Amino acid sequence: MQSWHAAYAIARDTPAPLPAEPTPTAGAVGRVAAAPARARSAVPAFDTAAMDGYAIAGPGPWTLSGRILAGPAAGGPALAAGTAVEIATGAVVPAGAEAVLPYECAHRRGQTVTGAVGPRDHIRRAGADVPAGDLVVPAGRVVTATGAAAALQAGVEQLWTVRPPSVTLLVTGDEVVTAGPPGPGQVRDVFTGLVEAVGSRAGGHVRDARHVPDRPDRLRTCLDAATTDVVVVTGASSAGAADHLHTVLGTRDATWHVCGVACRPGHPQGLATLPDGRWVVSLPGNPYAGLVAALTLLEPLLRALAGRPAELLRMPVTGTARLVPDGVRIAPARHDGTILPGTGSGSLHVAASADVLVVLPSAWTSGAEADVLVVP
Known part of the structure; x- marks a missing residue:
């Protein structure tokens, strides 16, 4: 069983970013630039x-x-001294023009204009904002909507970006229902929305999500059929009679990088790779424990594959918590670091009121700093 910090570091540091691909600039928002882009034309x-x-x-x-x-249209013939043309904002200034005299500073009578020229010429000179060849999108940066617009303004119609990781989600359990209120002995699927949110925030996307009964052959079939970069399996990861993931992965010669984490809740989580390079993330079936595991392993894994840095935040944390000897307690807290009491591994109610989850080592005392995971 790995320590929590070691497990997080393995998920963050082991994967390499996925290959780069050419991407239309307007469609590159949210992706990470894999290569620098330079202005193809000056701005203006x-x-x-x-x-x-x-x-x-x-x-x-x-x-x-x-x-x-x-x-x-071009700006027309060059202006001779003592002449003027009426001009609109954004229009090409003709050669020979020394300034633009704003309407509010000018007086016109017939075809004659008078006025005082101020300290500014009100002409945006070619290349004044961005000379041709200047860097407009650095490598390694997430392309924002504003960044993409600025690149388009500079004539950049295509960027090289890291391919976003794709995810298949397998929600296991005969007791799970995917729609409508649960009946006796049933529980509602809560993982699809959580995994989609974590995936989107990390730069990935869930391509397929499906419910899998508690049968090893069905889990094996769904695992083999998944063609995405990452397969997330909820439940089936402990040692119970209905937990088949370890057996199934053993038949597929998977390599375990993390097999259990010394934390509460969420200790039966795991991270493995299949021989074909696909990643498998195992999330406990209890909802809060599954959320903890998604933030511990899935989010840093997807960020690494997407080329995004994943750095833990730290903040002072106050309150009380039942600490875990030789492990960490992961507790919901407000944005100011105040621990929210009363949560179990099966309930998301308190976590839904939290802003962050705080990672509390066994030696933590109230007021000391702790690592922080942001609630999706």
Whole structure:
């Protein structure tokens, strides 16, 4: 049985990021850039008017010679001294223009414009924001919507990004129902939503989720059929009569990296790889214990595969908790580090009111710092 910190580190540090693939920039949001991207065109790409008004050349008064609106047309012939054109924000400034005189600073009478030019010329010069060739998306950064928009503005239509890890979820148990309120002897599937949330936050996505009865042949069939990078199995991971995962993985020559964790709740969790490279994450069937395991093993694993860093937060924690000799207690807490009392491995009620789960070693005392897992 691994210590909790060792198990978390194995899930975080063992996998390599998945291969990179070309991705349309607009569709790269949420992915990690696998290679730097540089501006293909300057921003702005041309001298452009920053205000509505008049592009002017030389000292005034100025004689109007036309109008330029924003659009693909060029800025027209060069302005001679003493002339001006009416111009819209975003339009190409013609050659020879020294400034844009905003409407509010100008006076027009017929075809003559007068006014005082201030300290600013109200012209955004080509490349003033981003010169062509400048770095716009560094490698290793999660592409945000704003970052993608900025890259598109600089002419970058494609990024190389780490392929997001795909997940198959197998929810085991004859007692589990996937829809409607549970009847006598039944429990509602709560893992599908939790795993989807953790997966999405870590940069992965659940491609398939299905219920599997407590039969080793059905579990083996579903495991063999899964074509995703990661297979998450809920339940079936302990030593009971209906727990078949260890036996099934043994028939498939799986390698265990984590087989049990010294924590409460959530100790019968595990992480394994199949010979074909697929990862298997085992979550206990009790809902709160399963949540703990998802944050301990599944989230750092998916973040590593997606190319995202996974670093634990720390904060002072206050309150009381039943500590675990030679292990850690994982307790729900508020954002200020105050422990919430009264939770068991089978209930999500207290965890649903929490902001974080705190990882409390056996020597922890109230007020001391502890590692923190953010509740999805």
